[in-house]
Amino acid sequence: xxxxxxxxxxxxxxxxxxxxxxxxxxxxxxxxxxxxxxxxxxxxxxxxxxxxxxxxxxxxxxxxxxxxxxxxxxxxxxxxxxxxxxxxxxxxxxxxxxxxxxxxxxxxxxxxxxxxxxxxxxxxxxxxxxxxxxxxxxxxxxxxxxxxxxxxxxxxxxxxxxxxxxxxxxxxxxxxxxxxxxxxxxxxxxxxxxxxxxxxxxxxxxxxxxxxxxxxxxxxxxxxxxxxxxxxxxxxxxxxxxxxxxxxxxxxxxxxxxxxxxxxxxxxxxxxxxxxxxxxxxxxxxxxxxxxxxxxxxxxxxxxxx
Amino acid sequence: xxxxxxxxxxxxxxxxxxxxxxxxxxxxxxxxxxxxxxxxxxxxxxxxxxxxxxxxxxxxxxxxxxxxxxxxxxxxxxxxxxxxxxxxxxxxxxxxxxxxxxxxxxxxxxxxxxxxxxxxxxxxxxxxxxxxxxxxxxxxxxxxxxxxxxxxxxxxxxxxxxxxxxxxxxxxxxxxxxxxxxxxxxxxxxxxxxxxxxxxxxxxxxxxxxxxxxxxxxxxxxxxxxxxxxxxxxxxxxxxxxxxxxxxxxxxxxxxxxxxxxxxxxxxxxxxxxxxxxxxxxxxxxxxxxxxxxxxxxxxxxxxxx
Numbered sequence: 153x154x155x156x157x158x159x160x161x162x163x164x165x166x167x168x169x170x171x172x173x174x175x176x177x178x179x180x181x182x183x184x185x186x187x188x189x190x191x192x193x194x195x196x197x198x199x200x201x202x203x204x205x206x207x208x209x210x211x212x213x214x215x216x217x218x219x220x221x222x223x224x225x226x227x228x229x230x231x232x233x234x235x236x237x238x239x240x241x242x243x244x245x246x247x248x249x250x251x252x253x254x255x256x257x258x259x260x261x262x263x264x265x266x267x268x269x270x271x272x273x274x275x276x277x278x279x280x281x282x283x284x285x286x287x288x289x290x291x292x293x294x295x296x297x298x299x300x301x302x303x304x305x306x307x308x309x310x311x312x313x314x315x316x317x318x319x320x321x322x323x324x325x326x327x328x329x330x331x332x333x334x335x336x337x338x339x340x341x342x343x344x345x346x347x348x349x350x351x352x353x354x355x356x357x358x359x360x361x362x363x364x365x366x367x368x369x370x371x372x373x374x375x376x377x378x379x380x381x382x383x384x385x386x387x388x389x390x391x392x393x394x395x396x397x398x399x400x401x402x403x404x405x406x407x408x409x410x411x412x413x414x415x416x417x418x419x420x421x422x423x424x425x426x427x428x429x430x431x432x433x434x435x436x437x438x439x440x441x442x443x444x445x446x447x448x449x450x451x452x453x454x455x456x457x458x
Numbered sequence: 459x460x461x462x463x464x465x466x467x468x469x470x471x472x473x474x475x476x477x478x479x480x481x482x483x484x485x486x487x488x489x490x491x492x493x494x495x496x497x498x499x500x501x502x503x504x505x506x507x508x509x510x511x512x513x514x515x516x517x518x519x520x521x522x523x524x525x526x527x528x529x530x531x532x533x534x535x536x537x538x539x540x541x542x543x544x545x546x547x548x549x550x551x552x553x554x555x556x557x558x559x560x561x562x563x564x565x566x567x568x569x570x571x572x573x574x575x576x577x578x579x580x581x582x583x584x585x586x587x588x589x590x591x592x593x594x595x596x597x598x599x600x601x602x603x604x605x606x607x608x609x610x611x612x613x614x615x616x617x618x619x620x621x622x623x624x625x626x627x628x629x630x631x632x633x634x635x636x637x638x639x640x641x642x643x644x645x646x647x648x649x650x651x652x653x654x655x656x657x658x659x660x661x662x663x664x665x666x667x668x669x670x671x672x673x674x675x676x677x678x679x680x681x682x683x684x685x686x687x688x689x690x691x692x693x694x695x696x697x698x699x700x701x702x703x704x705x706x707x708x709x710x711x712x713x714x715x716x717x718x719x720x721x722x723x724x725x726x727x728x729x730x731x732x733x734x735x736x737x738x739x740x741x742x743x744x745x746x747x748x749x750x751x752x753x754x755x756x757x758x759x760x761x762x763x764x
Contacts, residue, residue, distance in 0.1 A: 163559075164559070164560075165519060167523065169518070169519055169522050169530075169537060169557055169558065169562075170530050170535050170536060170537040170558075170561070170562040171530060171534065171535060172530040172531070172532060172533040172534060172535070172536060173533060173534055176530070177533070180523070180529050180530075188523070210516065210519065210553075210556060210557055211519065211520070212475070213471060213475055213516065213517065214517070214520050216475050217473065217486070217494070223486050224475075224476050224477060224478040224482070224486075225478070226478060227478040227479060227483070227689075228477065228478060228479055228688065228689045228690050229476050229477055229478070229690070230476060230478060231475060231476040243556050243559065243580060243583055246580070247516075247553065247556045247580065250516055250549050250553045251475055251516055252475065252476075253470070253549065253619075254470075254619075254691075255476070255691065256475075256476040269579070269580065272579065273575070273578065273579045273580070273581075273620075274549060274552070274553065274575065274579070274580070274620055275579075275620075276620035276621065277549055277618075277619060277620035312583075313559075313560075313583055314579075314580055314581070314582035314583035315582065382534065383533075383534045384534050384535070385560075385561065
């Protein structure tokens, strides 16, 4: 199996269009202490020729151009992208569909509630004769026809920001349902996970991840309240439907005892100090066995085993 | 006045995600015979600090990062982009609004019919407390408050692709109304034009453009039928709501006798041979007094006059 990180940043990317926090300032200056990142997405393939894109981000056009695996291979029209899975209905997971327009067949997989966000309005640009919409049920194993299956499972999360009630008290946080899912990629007995949004760790999730070969996991913030402390937003990671790396309830601690081959953070927010190569936070998570994902990171499991 | 071409390609950009026509192949290979281009947009400013973006393309995040003028200037949140004008409701003119999310005030100007395409669904992500929606009437001069006015005027065009009837006979081509507009930027008596979509030349348009200092004009194709001949699409430029550069009814010929300071093609389709520096078509349009716009092209009219 081959995995390719197309983007490793949380929504808005790094730098964000209207942010001059420490990390964004370094990114705009092209300072060597960190690298710019597009919004979170991973591409997966069994044969290196046909790819499934997990999350269609607003940066998808740039991500395709940056990665030769996804370039068209024959004239006049072609794409190695055979399918897209949208794990939730946020802009950073579906706006990329607006890039995939006109005269190209592919399959779009999403739960019914996420699929509904990709219908009507501007999404009418997806050619209904060519784009197969395949609603999926939670915990249903989908055969991609490309040598592996993908199964969506509920993770604690929330509905997309643009669907939120303006009454804060009405917003349900940490709910498990169709709105936010993780994806299990399976090749025989081998299991790989892409979980860009997870508001808290659960025993069920820990159990599921036991024995995983690779985990791409929600690395939104280092501390739950770092956006508030940096003056960037009044929201905690929890309020945004995401987890912190650090702390008693953070991902590093809560997954420490789970047997996972490679653990890689993706969906990393611009506020996260672990983005800086020279930070104490980076050293801390790496010492705990995690990698900080970056755009263009490739993992070929055949090579990894040989 | 300062003008900055953020993007110079037609919808889909150069290269397109699923195209391996001659120009796209060269662009994917980073061949020196042409340069890659993002989707068509021009930024305009009187003071160099506050900018209005004409067309919010899906590439807007990348366009901001590529142009220091549009970087945030102070922490924590800031943007030099004070307003956006959407000249039509196509994906390449409005999808960039999905990039401009959360905690940043700006004004969005569009005709009522185009504004309607930016409401509801995913566009709910625009913060209603911060984004001022300003519907504009045709031929109404809008004071941007930044030292210049902008007036939208109807150009021959059509409704957005994603709103088209599946019954080809029902699609009205070359209609003049609110669906497709040109923008007149005015600083006192000085006039500048941004017209990324124009299906045919009219006497009224020729008359309007007389005496313009700069014209950024629809350069979609070189020949009306080139996409058909290249096997890329069954559509002519006319069918897409755009003009060819060449021919009796083309822009070069029909604007030849109009007094215009600088004439610059933008919204150039991947199929257009004039994109190649070494092409006969490039030599022909340049000999006729046109420039082929490219991303990052800057024009400061103060410098131009000094």
